Amino acid sequence: MKYNHIDVIGLGPGHPDYILPAGLKKIKEADVLIAGERNLEGISTSGKEVLIIRNNLKQLIEYINKNYHDKKIGVLVSGDPGYHSMLSYIKKNTQGIEVRVTPGISSFTYFFSKLSLVWQDAVLSSVHGEDTDFIKLVEENKKVFFLTDQKITPNYMANELMKKGITHKRFFIGERLSYADEKISCLSVDEAAQYPADSLCVVVIADE
Ligand SMILES: C[S@@+](CC[C@H](N)C(=O)[O-])C[C@H]1O[C@@H](n2cnc3c(N)ncnc32)[C@H](O)[C@@H]1O
Incomplete structure (x- = not known):
């Protein structure tokens, strides 16, 4: 009986350069790493038990x-554990275990930095596996960030906005952020409606 806690460690957007030194230290100390396959790329797992x-x-x-x-x-999670990760599920289902969290750089802080835009005036949201009324959010706010997924993609969102006559926004699309093949695009709603984005993707929909 040695430990009373587990660690949930934020890895940043993906490239190992964006893992914080505090996160790397926790990873090094761990006997067992639990992570998605993508999150293990570039992580040294030698001598450790790994659960995917x-x-x-x-x-x-x-x-x-x-x-x-x-x-x-x-437990390794992408981005920051406090933003749409397994953290809530783990805490709910491991009662009596202390869950220590090491922060990471979220895909939203990374993306706003790449766009040279501030995010203190943005609404942070997600359609990743969630039933979010994104049309209402976009209609009512001048800058909205979304995590997307394979179902609710930027082009699906653009098509739905067009059906409602919302055509005056800009789509900033960030694909495979921090990786060598990272792609960032700034499109009209019309262009976004036809744009086949990678499944690893975020979007900011903002007033022009
Ligand atoms: C389960 S959520 C995790 C969010 C994470 N906790 C964060 O702070 O960014 C997964 C979603 O994050 C976004 N995401 C994570 N890493 C990304 C990357 N490198 N490039 C683009 N989108 C990314 C995508 O929208 C993906 O569907």
């Missing part, structure tokens, strides 16, 4: 509850 996150959340939680006393467990 797939459609197996229940089993991973069972593993954590059974092993956290004896093994130092680190």
Whole structure:
């Protein structure tokens, strides 16, 4: 019986250059890393037990509850753990275990930096696996950031906005942020409606 906690560690947008030194230290100290496949790219896992996150959340939680006393467990999540990550699910399902969080650079802070735009006046949202009324948010706010997914893509969003006659916005689309093939585009609604973005993607929809 050695430990009373697990670590949830934010990895930033993806490229290892954007992992904070505090996160790297936690990763080095861990006996077990639990992470999605993409999040393990560029991470040294030598000598560690590695569990991949797939459609197996229940089993991973069972593993954590059974092993956290004896093994130092680190759960790696993309971006910052406080922004649409597994953190809430882990906390809810590991009662009695202290969950320590190491921050990471969120895809939204990274993207706004790349755009040279401030985000204190932006609404932060997500359509990633969530039933968000994005049309209302875009109609009512001058700058809205969204995490997207394979279903609610920027071109789907642009088409839905066009159906409502909202054609005066700009789409800033960030694909594969921080990787060598990162792509950032600034498009009209009309152009965005035809743009086939990568599935790893975020979007800012703003007034022109
Ligand atoms: C489960 S959420 C995680 C968000 C993360 N906690 C954060 O702070 O950015 C996954 C979504 O984040 C966005 N995302 C994460 N990394 C990205 C990257 N390198 N490039 C573009 N989008 C990214 C995508 O919208 C993806 O569908």
